[in-house]
Amino acid sequence: MRYPGTITGGESVSPRRCSVALALALAALAPAGRARGAEPSQVRVRVAAGSGPLWVAGPAGARELRPTPGGLAVGGRAVGRSWRVAGDPFVTLGGRRYRGALRVLRTRDGLAAVNELPLEDYVASVVASETYASFGPAALRAQAVAARSYALHERLLHAADPWDLEAGTASQAYGGADAETPASRAAAEATRGQVLLYGGLPILAAFHATSGGVTASAEEVWGRDVPYLQSEPVEGEDVSPDTYWRLRVSASELARALRGLGFDVGPVRELSVSERSASGRAARVRVAGARRSAELEGRRLRQALGEERLRSTAFHVHRDGDGFVFVGTGRGHGVGMSQWGAYAMGEQGASYRAILAHFYPGTRLATWSEEDHAMGIAREGVFVGEAAQ
Numbered sequence: 001m002r003y004p005g006t007i008t009g010g011e012s013v014s015p016r017r018c019s020v021a022l023a024l025a026l027a028a029l030a031p032a033g034r035a036r037g038a039e040p041s042q043v044r045v046r047v048a049a050g051s052g053p054l055w056v057a058g059p060a061g062a063r064e065l066r067p068t069p070g071g072l073a074v075g076g077r078a079v080g081r082s083w084r085v086a087g088d089p090f091v092t093l094g095g096r097r098y099r100g101a102l103r104v105l106r107t108r109d110g111l112a113a114v115n116e117l118p119l120e121d122y123v124a125s126v127v128a129s130e131t132y133a134s135f136g137p138a139a140l141r142a143q144a145v146a147a148r149s150y151a152l153h154e155r156l157l158h159a160a161d162p163w164d165l166e167a168g169t170a171s172q173a174y175g176g177a178d179a180e181t182p183a184s185r186a187a188a189e190a191t192r193g194q195v196l197l198y199g200g201l202p203i204l205a206a207f208h209a210t211s212g213g214v215t216a217s218a219e220e221v222w223g224r225d226v227p228y229l230q231s232e233p234v235e236g237e238d239v240s241p242d243t244y245w246r247l248r249v250s251a252s253e254l255a256r257a258l259r260g261l262g263f264d265v266g267p268v269r270e271l272s273v274s275e276r277s278a279s280g281r282a283a284r285v286r287v288a289g290a291r292r293s294a295e296l297e298g299r300r301l302r303q304a305l306g307e308e309r310l311r312s313t314a315f316h317v318h319r320d321g322d323g324f325v326f327v328g329t330g331r332g333h334g335v336g337m338s339q340w341g342a343y344a345m346g347e348q349g350a351s352y353r354a355i356l357a358h359f360y361p362g363t364r365l366a367t368w369s370e371e372d373h374a375m376g377i378a379r380e381g382v383f384v385g386e387a388a389q
Helices: 020-029 119-130 137-157 182-190 218-222 251-260 298-305 339-347 352-359 370-376
Strands: 042-050 054-058 061-068 071-074 082-093 096-107 110-118 194-198 245-250 268-276 282-289 293-297 315-320 323-328 364-367
Touching (some): 042 096, 054 110, 061 096, 061 110, 071 082, 071 096, 119 137, 119 182, 137 182, 137 194, 137 352, 137 370, 245 251, 251 268, 251 323, 282 298, 293 298, 339 352
Antiparallel strands (some): 042 110, 061 071, 082 096, 268 282, 282 293, 315 323
């Protein structure tokens, strides 16, 4: 998952407040079909975007969609700026099946495909996409509640926008119907409608793969204190493939990455951690180059080198010949629930409720309804952010 403010690239959260008047206006603009007093019904997930054509297969067969100067064309016929097809029970895009319906929109950059589907189907797919098949019921249920809470958090914020969520790490991983498993659907069903609330609103349920022994607070990573996203100890992560890792980067690659961030230091001679956060992560790093020296945030260096390669900012670094070696632990930003930590707690007998209470202290587990959504969007104090991994 990622968080906006930059995000997947960026891992910053920029909380803001919505005025009551603005929130009420957003509620009025919310998509039709979201009835009050029912279970949270639909979410809208952008699953594809680009300038080229899209091939969509629905009950009536496959069709090619292309952007036109005034909108879009389906099978060569102009249809305006939006086109929607409902699945029976699936609609297919790019060889992937989706439940619900697919709405294709004309955007400034071309086309965007938005999957409109029931919340619980979305949660079942996210649980399977974000976890390992080996995870037990407690960890999967905790993931289901976190995924649902995050989705509703974003839905409140984006009621007036064309979509609520992204299908990738800009929100949380979502692979459509093909990603679902019996275990992920069971986890969604066992926790149906359950969300974590703080101040009566769904929380920004950040999560990451592995903490490296201690989670990070939102304040140390994103610069904003979030009461339920504090640093917490984590035990049992030794089974995670990300508990210990090593990455070697050549001096020339490091110089190119820094240049991309605006730091043209020349050939890199030294690299060191100059400041650590409260949880021990590299908050700032210092670079000494042939031309000049520079200091930057550890998370920016991670983004520049690739977050899949430099798995976290919980690292030490040393010179190794003509390059540098990072030795670290954990994977992701470190905020919120550690997925491998949740797995370990479940294996030790903890319930999903206990897992959630540990990683999101001070929150309340409750059942959320469409009426709650209508009321929640009119409140102040909504935290804004993206979940990043």
